[in-house]
Amino acid sequence: MIKKSVIPFCLMASLTFGMTAYAEPHPSDSAFDNKIVKRIKVDNIYQTIEDLSAEPRVAGTSSERNAVKYIEKKFQSYGYETERQSFEFYSYSGPTDIAFSVSGFDDTDWELGTFTYGVNGSVTGELVYAGLGREGDLDDLDLHGKVALIKRGEISFADKVKNAAEAGAEAVIIFNNASGVINGTLGGPDDGYVPALALTREQGQLLLEKLESDEALTATVEVEGAETKESTSYNVIATKKPDKHKDNGQIVIVGAHHDSVEGAPGANDDASGTATTLELARVMANMPTDTEIRFITFGAEENGLLGSYAYAESLSEEEIENTVGMFQMDMVGSRDAGKLIMYTVDGEKxxxxxxGAAAGSRLSETVNYGQEGRSDHVPFAEIGIPAALFIHAPVEPWYHSPEDTIDKISKDKLQEVAEIVGGAVYQIARPDTPALENAHVAPGPVDYDFEERELE
Structure with missing residues (x-):
């Protein structure tokens, strides 16, 4: 659910701030960093991760609601008034049983994948090759009552399934155009879907060769136990108002997502970011600021950044205009992930x-940047708010797995991220720095480079 990024120049920052404390940091910046660093208690972050990762926090479930209540109580214990923003979405539970068989392949162990938002059904019919599943590929095919074999590529999985169904197919098999098993998504529920499973490239090509040699094949596709239902998820928002008589009108957002995928405790993804957000909220609760800071944990990130989209869409034009930056922390604690990097949607500073680079250079080492979506910074970039994802890349081997547990968390990495994001946010928010003006971004305070570093 990554959309094209459009970032108006009017919302880039900043000349006035950029030519003073921003482009050329004052020597006193390090002293202010120390006010943050000395207050950070990494054991707090670690304990919060342990609490949150006691069970998976799948969006729309009671476990997510328990996490939301926990986060609210934490914010409130630091003196914040909190807001719980709810939003509706369609949640999906994968099938409990899947099966595929083809006449003449009785001893074949099929490597099967499924599609999120796929539907249940049991279908037996003639297997017919339907190319890439485009409308033009189906014009001369009789698919009524049959199973369509379709190759991955060019159009979405959803369009392949719907095109075949509209042409009369009772089920669809999509085989990969690269190595490995497909585990894809149809994007959302649709009454036009028919049961669909995925095959590897090698097994799909094997079936295609048989069909191209005019051999008749009968296939059976079975999908049971899949469920799509309307659910509710939540964002949790804690706002630190600026000191009285010092409000410069600025807003800064610090965020993370609190949900996890099914079956994964989500210690690193993203209890680590949520716990660090909570600790920075605690650290800054009573510190002097002339800037409004919004600490937010988002729901349903794993379902397509739904919580951050809901929040971004709720912002007024004035709020968008006044928001000078969004700091997103996702997967910031794994001992087995790579180095810290800052990703922007458009790959620009x-x-x-x-x-972030300036704070890193003062506190540990300079952090580089790259280009990547796939987290909650995306919706903010799309509406013109400068945003970046702070993450360690490449990610750990047990990303999105039951192995994402507290014993894999590094306190050193948590401390590093908390210091860098905390130092960067406080450089904006503290009263002795001029307000960021809505103009073009100034040159960076330190040299830092673009990296072609993949997440996975």
Whole structure:
């Protein structure tokens, strides 16, 4: 659910701030960093991760609601008034049983994948090759009552399934165009879907060769136990208002997502980011600021960034105009992931990466930047708010697995991220720094480079 990023120049920052404390940090910046660093208690972050990762926090479930209540109580214990923003979405539980068989292949062990939002059904019919599943590929085919074999590529999985169904197919098999098993998504529920499973490239090509040699094949596709239902998820928002008589009108957002995928405790993804957000909220609760800071944990990130989209869409034009940066922390604690990097949607530097690089150079080492979506910084970039994802890359081998547990968390990495994001945010928010003006971004305070570093 990554959309094209459009970032208006009017919302980039900043000349006034950029030419003073931003482009050329004051010597006193390190002293202010120490006010953050000395207050950070990494054991707090670690304990919060342990609490949150006691069970998976799948969006729309009671476990997510338990996490939301826990996060609210934490924020409130630091003196914040909290807001719980609810939103509706369609949740999906994968099938409990899947099966595929083909006449003449009785001893074949099929490597099967499924599609999120796929439907249940049991179908037996003639297997027919339907190319890439485009409308033009189906014009001369009789698919009524049959199973369509379709190759991955060019159009979405959903369009392949719907095109075949509209042409009369009772089920669809999509085989990969690269190595490995497909585990894809149809994007959302649709009454036009028919049961669909995925095959590897090798097994799909094997079936295609038989069909191209005019051998008649009968296939059976079975999908049971899949369920799509309307659910509710939540964002949790804690706002630190600026000191009285010092409000410069700025807003800064610090965020993470609190949900996890099914079956994964989500210690690193993303209890680590949520716990670090909570600790920075505690650290800054009573610190002097002239900038409004919004600490937010988002729901349903794993379902397509739904919580951050809901929040971004709720912002007024004035709030968007006044928000100078969004700092997103996702997967910031794994001992087995790579080094810290800052990702932007368009692969360009912005005020968030400039400040993050500056804080890193003062506190540990300079952090580089790259280009990547796939987290909650995306919706903010799309509406023109400078945003960046702070993450360690490449990610750990047990990403999105039951192995994402507390014993894999590094306190050193948590401390590093908390210090860098905390130092960067406080450089904006503290009263002695000029307000960021809505103008073009100034040169960075330190040299930092673009990296072609993949997440996985």
């Amino acid at each position: 912005n005020v968030v990466t400039d400040l």
